[in-house]
Amino acid sequence: MSGVLLLATMLVPLLMLAACLSAGARRAMPRLLWLAPLPGVAAALFAIDMPPVVLDPNRLRFTLELGRPAALLLGVAALLWSAAGAYAAAYLDRGLATERFACWWLLTMAGSLGVFAAGDLVTFYLAFAMVSLSAYGLVIHDRTARAWRAGSIYLLLAVLGEIFLLLGFAVLAVASPGDSIAIAEVTAALPVSPWHGATIALLILGFGLKAGMVPLHVWLPLAHPAAPMPASAVLSGAIVKAGIIGLIRFLPWDAGGPVLGEALVVMGFATAFYGVAIGVTQANPKTVLAYSSVSQMGVVMAALGAGLAAGQAAAPMDAAFYASHHVLAKGACFLAVGVGYAAGRRGMAWVMVPVLLLVLSFGGFPLTGGALAKAAVKDQLGYGLLGTLSAISAGGTTLLMLHFARRLAAGMEEGGTWPAAGLWLPWLGLTLSAMAIPWVLFAQVGSFAEALTPAAIWKAVWPMAIGAALVPLLGRLPAVPEGDVLIPAERAFHRAAGPLGRAADGLERVLNCWPQAGLALVLLLLAFGWALA
Known part of the structure; x- marks a missing residue:
C-alpha cells in the first residue's frame, strides 16, 4: 500500500498532465488541480518509514522512500499545492493561457512532491530538475516584460543549480564503494570520500540556490512578484523546500x-x-x-x-x-x-x-x-x-x-x-x-x-x-530594487561585456518566445535524465 501511495504522489500529476493531450480534458484541468496532490497527503500519513520501493531493480533502480522529516514536508507541501490549485481555478481567467498554466503546474508539482519521496540519486535528480525547470512556465505566465525578465533570470539560475547538483551527484556516486546509488548509502560514504570538500561545496551551492541562500537568492524577489498569486504561493512555500530537503537528505548527519x-x-x-x-x-x-x-x-x-x-x-x-x-x-x-x-x-x-x-x-x-x-x-x-x-x-x-x-x-x-x-x-x-x-x-x-x-x-x-x-x-x-545584488551585477556585466552583453540580450529575446523556451526546457530535462540513467 505504501508503495502505491508513493508512486501515486508523482504519477497522478503526470497522468493528469498526459490527459491534457485531450482538448476536453485540458479545458477542464484548471478546475481539477486541487485533486492532484492528495496522494501526497495520504503518503505522508501512511507511508512513513516503510521499506523502500524499488522500480526496475536490475537496471534503473528508481527508489522511493519516505523518512519522517520528508514525510512532514511532503504532507504540508501537498496541502499547499491543493489549496493553491483550488485558488488558481478561481483566480485565473478561462482560456488557452490558463490551460497552459495548468500543464506547467502539474509538471512542477510532480517534481516538487517527488523530491520528498525520492530514495536514490537518479530519482531525486530527475524530480529536482522537474520542479526547478518547469517552474519557469509559472513565472512567465503573465507574459509581461517583468515576467519575461524574471523568467529568464530564474531559468539561468535553475540550470546553474542543476549543473552544481549533477557534478555533486556524479562525485557522490563515484566515491561510493559499491554500485548502489541509494541516497542513504552514497551519503554514508561521503565522510571518507577523497573529494569530500568539493562534493559538500557543490551540494550546498545547488541546494542553497533553490533555498534562497544569499547571494544566490536573487530569483525569489524577481520571480514571486512576477508570477500569478497561486504560483507565488507554491514557489515560496513549497518549491524552496526542495533545497531544504536536499540539505537534510545529503548532509553527513551520522559523521x-x-x-x-x-x-x-x-x-x-x-x-x-x-x-x-x-x-x-x-x-x-x-x-x-x-x-x-x-x-x-x-x-x-x-x-x-x-x-x-x-x-x-x-x-x-x-x-x-x-x-x-x-x-x-x-x-x-x-x-x-x-x-x-x-x-x-x-x-x-x-x-x-x-x-x-x-x-x-x-x-x-x-x-x-x-x-x-x-x-x-x-x-x-x-x-x-x-x-x-x-x-x-x-x-x-x-x-x-x-x-x-x-x-x-x-x-x-x-x-x-x-x-x-x-x-x-x-x-x-x-x-x-x-x-x-x-x-x-x-x-x-x-x-x-x-x-x-x-x-x-x-x-x-x-x-x-x-x-x-x-x-x-x-x-x-x-528603496532597494527587487533583485538587489543582481542590479549592479547586470550593470557591470553590460559595461564590461559589450558584444557579449548584446548577445545575451538576444538570447533572452529568443527564450522569451514560447515554443523555443518550452522546447529548450523539455530537451534540458530529457538530456539530464538520459545522462544520469
Missing part, C-alpha cells in the same frame, strides 16, 4: 561536521539578516514576502548547521518542523494578497485579522504555530550566541512581516466586493492549517510543558516587541 556545521550557521544567519534588511525597503507586498522567505530559509539552514556541528540526530526533524510551518503560513500570506486586493477596504477587517495572526505567528507569538516552530529548534538555536542571534532574527522577522501587513493594507483600494468562494475558502483553510497543524504535530519534536512556560513565553515576546516598536521608522529607509 557530524563541526566545520561544515559552523559554516552553515554563518551562511544561514547572514541570509536571515540580509533578507530582513532588504525586505523592509520594499513596497510590493509580494516582494516583501519573497525576502521574508529568504530570511526564514536562512534560519532553517542555521538550525541545520548548528545541529550538524553539535552532532544532534534530531536536528533534521526539528528543522523540518520549522520549515513545515513556513510552507503553510507563507502560502496563506501570498493567497491573502489576492483576497485582500479583491475585497478592498470594504472587507479589510475580515482579511487583515487572519493576516495579522499569520504575521505574528512568523515572529513566534505565543500560542501560534510559529511559536511552536521556534520551540522546535530550541536545542539548535536557543542558547548562547546562537540564542541571541535567533532572538534578533525573531525581532527582524516581526518587523518585516508587520511591514508586509502595512503594504497589503495600503494596496487595498476603496470599495471592493467580497471575493469569490474559490478565493477565500482555500486561503482561510490554509490559514487555519498554519495555526492548527503545528499543534497536532509538535509532540513529535518538543514538549508542550517546556514551550508554554512563562520563561519561554517571555523569551518569545520581547524580541517581537522590539521589532514592532521599530515599524514607524521604516518610512525613512531608501
Whole structure:
C-alpha cells in the first residue's frame, strides 16, 4: 500500500498532465488541480518509514522512500499545492493561457512532491530538475516584460543549480564503494570520500540556490512578484523546500561536521539578516514576502548547521518542523494578497485579522504555530550566541512581516466586493492549517510543558516587541530594487561585456518566445535524465 501511495504522489500529476493531450480534458484541468496532490497527503500519513520501493531493480533502480522529516514536508507541501490549485481555478481567467498554466503546474508539482519521496540519486535528480525547470512556465505566465525578465533570470539560475547538483551527484556516486546509488548509502560514504570538500561545496551551492541562500537568492524577489498569486504561493512555500530537503537528505548527519556545521550557521544567519534588511525597503507586498522567505530559509539552514556541528540526530526533524510551518503560513500570506486586493477596504477587517495572526505567528507569538516552530529548534538555536542571534532574527522577522501587513493594507483600494468562494475558502483553510497543524504535530519534536512556560513565553515576546516598536521608522529607509545584488551585477556585466552583453540580450529575446523556451526546457530535462540513467 505504501508503495502505491508513493508512486501515486508523482504519477497522478503526470497522468493528469498526459490527459491534457485531450482538448476536453485540458479545458477542464484548471478546475481539477486541487485533486492532484492528495496522494501526497495520504503518503505522508501512511507511508512513513516503510521499506523502500524499488522500480526496475536490475537496471534503473528508481527508489522511493519516505523518512519522517520528508514525510512532514511532503504532507504540508501537498496541502499547499491543493489549496493553491483550488485558488488558481478561481483566480485565473478561462482560456488557452490558463490551460497552459495548468500543464506547467502539474509538471512542477510532480517534481516538487517527488523530491520528498525520492530514495536514490537518479530519482531525486530527475524530480529536482522537474520542479526547478518547469517552474519557469509559472513565472512567465503573465507574459509581461517583468515576467519575461524574471523568467529568464530564474531559468539561468535553475540550470546553474542543476549543473552544481549533477557534478555533486556524479562525485557522490563515484566515491561510493559499491554500485548502489541509494541516497542513504552514497551519503554514508561521503565522510571518507577523497573529494569530500568539493562534493559538500557543490551540494550546498545547488541546494542553497533553490533555498534562497544569499547571494544566490536573487530569483525569489524577481520571480514571486512576477508570477500569478497561486504560483507565488507554491514557489515560496513549497518549491524552496526542495533545497531544504536536499540539505537534510545529503548532509553527513551520522559523521557530524563541526566545520561544515559552523559554516552553515554563518551562511544561514547572514541570509536571515540580509533578507530582513532588504525586505523592509520594499513596497510590493509580494516582494516583501519573497525576502521574508529568504530570511526564514536562512534560519532553517542555521538550525541545520548548528545541529550538524553539535552532532544532534534530531536536528533534521526539528528543522523540518520549522520549515513545515513556513510552507503553510507563507502560502496563506501570498493567497491573502489576492483576497485582500479583491475585497478592498470594504472587507479589510475580515482579511487583515487572519493576516495579522499569520504575521505574528512568523515572529513566534505565543500560542501560534510559529511559536511552536521556534520551540522546535530550541536545542539548535536557543542558547548562547546562537540564542541571541535567533532572538534578533525573531525581532527582524516581526518587523518585516508587520511591514508586509502595512503594504497589503495600503494596496487595498476603496470599495471592493467580497471575493469569490474559490478565493477565500482555500486561503482561510490554509490559514487555519498554519495555526492548527503545528499543534497536532509538535509532540513529535518538543514538549508542550517546556514551550508554554512563562520563561519561554517571555523569551518569545520581547524580541517581537522590539521589532514592532521599530515599524514607524521604516518610512525613512531608501528603496532597494527587487533583485538587489543582481542590479549592479547586470550593470557591470553590460559595461564590461559589450558584444557579449548584446548577445545575451538576444538570447533572452529568443527564450522569451514560447515554443523555443518550452522546447529548450523539455530537451534540458530529457538530456539530464538520459545522462544520469
